[in-house]
Amino acid sequence: MxxxxxxxxxxxxxxxxxxxxxxxxxxxxxxxxxxxxxxxxxxxxxxxxxxxxxxxxxxxxxxxxxxxxxxxxxxxxxxxxxxxxxxxxxxxxxxxxxxxxxxxxxxxxxxxxxxxxxxxxxxxxxxxxxxxxxxxxxxxxxxxxxxxxxxxxxxxxxxxxxxxxEAGQGSAMKAVNQLLAGVHIAAMAEALTFGMTQGISAEKFLEVIPECAGTSWMLENRAPHIVEGDYTPHSSIDIWPKDLGIVLDIAKTAKFSAPITATALQQFLAASGSGLGQEDDAAIAKVYARNAGLTLPGQD
Amino acid sequence: MxxxxxxxxxxxxxxxxxxxxxxxxxxxxxxxxxxxxxxxxxxxxxxxxxxxxxxxxxxxxxxxxxxxxxxxxxxxxxxxxxxxxxxxxxxxxxxxxxxxxxxxxxxxxxxxxxxxxxxxxxxxxxxxxxxxxxxxxxxxxxxxxxxxxxxxxxxxxxxxxxxxxEAGQGSAMKAVNQLLAGVHIAAMAEALTFGMTQGISAEKFLEVIPECAGTSWMLENRAPHIVEGDYTPHSSIDIWPKDLGIVLDIAKTAKFSAPITATALQQFLAASGSGLGQEDDAAIAKVYARNAGLTLPGQD
Known part of the structure; x- marks a missing residue:
């Protein structure tokens, strides 16, 4: 160079x-x-x-x-x-x-x-x-x-x-990736807290699921934040209403129905609306925990 | 032994x-x-x-x-x-x-x-x-x-x-894994077909996303079926209304709100209801493609 x-x-x-x-x-x-x-x-x-x-x-x-x-x-x-x-x-x-x-x-x-x-x-x-x-x-x-x-x-x-x-194809692939990344973070939180209602600790979830068919890149990257109770924002909640919003704007223009993306966006909005916008995006688990009366690791 | x-x-x-x-x-x-x-x-x-x-x-x-x-x-x-x-x-x-x-x-x-x-x-x-x-x-x-x-x-x-x-913990972890696996299959199909509306072919999706943060075990396992147009049922669509139904039954009993799981289940039901129940579960992409007027690989 x-x-x-x-x-x-x-x-x-x-x-x-x-x-x-x-x-x-x-x-x-x-x-x-x-x-x-x-x-x-x-x-x-x-x-x-x-x-x-x-x-x-x-x-x-x-x-x-x-x-x-x-x-x-x-x-x-x-x-x-x-x-x-x-x-x-x-x-x-x-x-x-x-x-x-x-x-x-x-x-x-x-x-x-x-x-x-x-x-x-x-x-x-x-x-x-x-x-x-x-x-x-x-x-x-x-x-x-x-x-x-x-x-x-x-x-x-x-x-x-x-x-x-041509410009545009890079952004289109990024939107596809963000759709998946956002949905996978929310799904990880949904599954982890669902497991807690059945007596499966966050630690046990993180021990088992990464070796099973239910794993994802985001799960392996973000679930440790929940297990450690550390919501230092490497990537914040507020990224997702923006990025999934872009995905849904593109989808609407293309008349494309994206119900799972839309649902994940609602969960990130609930996180942002309840004051978690500047926390790490793994804090979406707090929305699920609050709705289910669960106490996450590190919460008192 | x-x-x-x-x-x-x-x-x-x-x-x-x-x-x-x-x-x-x-x-x-x-x-x-x-x-x-x-x-x-x-x-x-x-x-x-x-x-x-x-x-x-x-x-x-x-x-x-x-x-x-x-x-x-x-x-x-x-x-x-x-x-x-x-x-x-x-x-x-x-x-x-x-x-x-x-x-x-x-x-x-x-x-x-x-x-x-x-x-x-x-x-x-x-x-x-x-x-x-x-x-x-x-x-x-x-x-x-x-x-x-x-x-x-x-x-x-x-x-x-x-x-x-005690019996029960194995089934609980399986339910957690099935929640994620089912959601990830549906999200893969949603993202792949969304990309198609933006000019990203299924082949290009499969080339790029497995190397990005949006990947999942299920994406890497099932997206090739769509790219190859091969819906031989290794695991069929009809597994998912059953397994996600079990997840949601457990969740309801625990008063646990699982909106992403519920949405994924609807997409599998739409697949089953439209005659795809005995096809490979990657055929959920056909629901998205039909709704968006897209033609998947191998379809005429």
Missing amino acids: ATDTKVAVFGLGSMGYGIASSLLRAGVITHGFDVVAEQVAKFHAEGGAIGTLSEIGPDLDAVVVVVLNAAQTEAVLFGENAVLPKLKPGAVVIACATVAPDFARAMASRCKEYGVHYLDAPISGGSIKAANGQLSYMASGSPEALLAARPVLDATAAKVFELGD | ATDTKVAVFGLGSMGYGIASSLLRAGVITHGFDVVAEQVAKFHAEGGAIGTLSEIGPDLDAVVVVVLNAAQTEAVLFGENAVLPKLKPGAVVIACATVAPDFARAMASRCKEYGVHYLDAPISGGSIKAANGQLSYMASGSPEALLAARPVLDATAAKVFELGD
Whole structure:
């Protein structure tokens, strides 16, 4: 990788900070931007490059947008102090938020007006993999977009799924993955607490089910949080009304009936509405426990 | 294992036949009984022992009951031509059907009146693992029941989860596992067909999702059936209204709200009601495809 590659990462939350740090480790000149000044200062202290967007924009080879949703993505690219007018032609925008495929297509089209490539590139893997440069990207876009993004992908990804030469396919696959991930978290909580009503402890559930046909990636990742009573938000409850909402918006437009997704969303809304929005998403188990009069591990 | 162990297997369907065959291979004297005469004749041809229940009952060390449900289990043990009165004290009943924990407790209690041990031992793993003697048992019962069942478990199991010294805990864990397994099959179908509405083929879904956080054991096992358009029933649709029905019956008794399970059950009922009951359970995807005007692989 050329050490003169220059990248800016917009959004230094748990995922974006990991991406920016991985780029630094790979020797990439990396700028970090965030509305939270502490995150920017922390990144500067770790070696992040200095300079205002106006100063550095024309030198950037790639912009990675790791914000919460479509509205924030659009604001970064085209809102106040917009990135796009400051980029040189041939630069690439790597858009990582979970968004609707139609939105990704619209962004790609608007970037094209500036001669800037757009890689529709939602990510999967969580904050630890982000920090270790081991993310999965569900990427779609032109061959030129993929080529321009390669130095960033090389430094931050364990796996890049190349899903087609148009923006939108990456976001579509991300939506499919989020549908499953969200449903599996809720189903894990439903099954774990159901078992508790029958005298099966959370510990016993976690001992047995991962070796049986009822297991899932999310179950094995999230059930330990419940067993340990640790709801430190690696991924928060409030992610899910957003992401499953995107899935159901896409589904509605396609006249696709998704009853299990819709039901899981209701359970996440009940969690959020009862004050659990900023806890780890495994806290959806608290909704089930409360409804059944159960006491989860670590609760008094 | 003592080669003079004598076992009878009741129910020579795909699971029971595999258990009986595994016992034969291990050198156990094994009788097979089924209402379908062809299955019994086939088993005799493969080395199954000969003799009526009245003749062999007093010599049996273990009886394995691998029937469809609680009603059939009770009929075998205590119905017309009942097994229990013919067994010697100290024999063990190994009950493999998915049943409610209360039913398992009642059966154990009734067996005890005859001095017969009862192992609550639902199985998991499917017909191929059954044929290979590689099942998982979710077992609970007295130490004496477990000891008496050991020769059968050794010959037929890859894994025995010992879940407690009373009947009921095995069935409870099986219910937890079936909740998850059924929901995951339905969620897989919902996600796969949702992806199709967004231009993601079933093949691409199967290529990407098993490497992502949205995967599950059932997804990886069942999605290939859809990709191949092969609905040969390894496990049929009609299993699920039964097993998720048992889950919801238990849940209702415990006043436990299980909305995702209830929703998945509705989708399996829609599959069964539209004539798919005897197809592989992956055929639940046909309900989603029909509702969305999609054509699955292999459909014309």
